[in-house]
Amino acid sequence: MTHSHRDPLLDVPELSARADGADRPLLDHVALSVRAGAVTAVVGPSGSGKTTLGLAVLGASRAGVRLSGRALLAGTDLLALAPHRRPGARAGLAAHLPQHPETVLDPVRRCGGALTGLAALGHPDRVTRRRAAQDALAAAGLDWETVRRRFPHQLSGGQQQRLALASALVTGARLLVLDEPTSGLDPALATALGRRLRALADEGTGILLLSHDLPLVRAAADHVVVLEHGRCVDHGPAPDVLGAAARTPRHRATRELLAAEAGAGTGEGAGARPAPAAPAPEPRAGIAAEGVVVRHRSGDPLHGPVSLAFPPGGRTALLGPSGSGKTTFGRVLAGLTAPSAGTVRHDGRVLPRRVDRRPAAQRRAVQYVHQSSAAAFEHHRPVLPQLADTARLLRHRERPAATAEAVSAAAALGLDEELLRRTPARLSGGQLQRCALVRALLARPALLVCDEVTSALDTVSRRRVVEALPELLAPDRTALLFISHDLPAVRALTDDAVLFEAGRCVRRGTVDEVLPAGWRPAPTVRDG
Known part of the structure; x- marks a missing residue:
């Protein structure tokens, strides 16, 4: 089949997907197109089918998911090909950035070598491969000298996200399918990515x-395109759907997305900031980090020394550009990264x-919620017993009671029991994160x-x-360390804030002192 430059680069007349044993389809006759030189965006609530769609348009799917319909890439119907022929049909034409970057990053290859290896698909000699890798990293907001000798596990979540984006860009593909490319990026980097x-x-x-x-x-x-429950419920030019012209969106799902965004952006309806926590009854109570330094390259270094206390009921935000050491510090508290110096204490011990x-x-004392939630679950087991295992193993609850606790807590975050009985592969990234x-x-x-x-x-x-989070933390006066680039959530959830830059604590105080009106973190390109 010949393909004219006037034809859509990607043309999906109708596409459906169904998981084995599921009552309703994951995608229900979705139609869209992407032209060369244009950006088509798909938005919708968590679980609406965006990730399934991103795979399906390339003729791919997760295990147990069956595709039907048509998906034409440069005129070739991928679904009409045998599954083993589809990767060859996509090669050089399309690149995919998944929501969870760790799934495409080679854990045993250094980042520089992996990128130049991918660049070999379109560049015959070593010099042009390296230049292509450097350009792809720069476009994704990373510096070649900073990351080329590191392994993926030595990068922060935001850096992994950008490395995965560079892996897609370096191939020079005509079509990019990008699934949540700003996940884990600070606002400055997210804005720069939009321009790129x-x-x-x-x-x-x-x-x-x-x-x-x-x-x-x-x-x-x-x-x-607005997706809800696997169906296209709204579509049109971006200004008409999400811009100033969209004062009265045509579909309820679009209205809900815009209303929730407006509430989060202004603080209205996004959850009032909790009242300041009562003072700790004794200064040594709670969790405290004292003189923490991380010098080795298992992540972004902490030049420190960092000393912070988290009394019962305290609410602290940890802020800073991607690569400033925030994740490294959180991992030290949980015992996932051993510090080069310093201690972590619980009630003085x-x-x-x-x-x-x-x-x-x-x-049990320190629980760390990873940014990359998919890697935190066993893929062959349903989610519910994995949740209940925490209460069983760390609090010695009987299985029925532990399961009931898991169902109740999940419901508070909008997750029903039927969803929890699925395996992780059948949940969206947002559902897994919750x-x-x-x-x-x-x-x-x-x-x-x-x-x-x-x-x-x-x-x-x-x-x-x-x-919901303040209510879930309140009964046990659990302290919160909220590492985030989500500034509206920071203002709603926390009272105190700490700012990291280049592995050092440079500012601390109340949220309003650390985050003056209009504050945005400066981008970190030369991380570490």
Whole structure:
């Protein structure tokens, strides 16, 4: 079949997907197109089918999902080909950035070598490969010298996201399918990415953007499709659907997304900031980090020394550009990264530096919710028993009681029991992120470390989490360390804030002192 430059680069007349044993389809006769030099964005609540759609348009699917319909890439119907022939048909034409970057990053290859290896698909000699890798990293907001010798696990979540984006860009594909590309990025980097995507489109690249980041969609997209329960319920030019012309959106789902965004942006309806926590009854109570330094390259270094206390009921935000050491510090508290110097104490007692050396009561004391939630679950087991295991193993609850607690906590975050009985592969990124939060809460810890727990959530789900989290923490006076680039959520959830830059604590105080009106973090390109 010949393909004219006037034809859509990606043409999906109708596409459906159904999981084995499911009552309703994951995608129900979805139609869309992407032209060269244009950006089509797909928005919708968590679980609406965006990730399934991103795979399906490339003729791919998760295990147990069957596709039907038509998906034409440069005139070739991928679904008409045998599954083993589809990767070859996509090669050089399309690149996919998944929502969970760890699934495409090679854990045993250094970042520089992996990128130049991908660049070999379109560049014959070593010099041009390296230049292509450097350009792709720069376009994604990373510096070659900073990351080329690191392995993916030595990067922060935001850096992994940008490395995965660079992996897609370096191939020079004509079509980019990007699933939540700003997840884990600070606002400055997210804004820069929006400009870069618009520039790529202006240079002739076609982009299918799957995102809950409505500001990004407004900045980059030409056309918007609204997805709900696997169906296309609204579509049109971006200004008509999400812009100033969209004062009375045509569909309820669009209205809900815009209303939740407006509430989150102004603080109205996003959950009032909790009252200041009562002073700790004794200065040594709670969790405290003293003189923490991390010099090795298992992540972004902490030049420190960092000393912070988290008394019962305290609400602290940890802020800073991507790569400033926020995740490294959170991992030190939980015993997932051993510090080069310093200690972590619980009620005055020093905790072992590594979590595998902490007994159950001490493992329970600090719970860390990973930004990359998919990696935190066993893929072959349903989610519900994995959640209940926390209460069983760390609090010695009987299985029925532990399961009931899990169902109740999940319901508060908008997750019903039927969804919890699925395996992780059948949940969206936003649903898994909330499940990871539920599992940590079931330990009833002294300190809950939340690392970008709203990054994969649509506006409606984010608002629900912000409203429910204070109530879920209150009974045990659990302290909260909220690591986030989500400034509206920071203002709604926390009282105190700490600002990290280049591995150092540079400012601390109340949220209003650390976050003056209009504050935005400066982008960090040369991380570490």
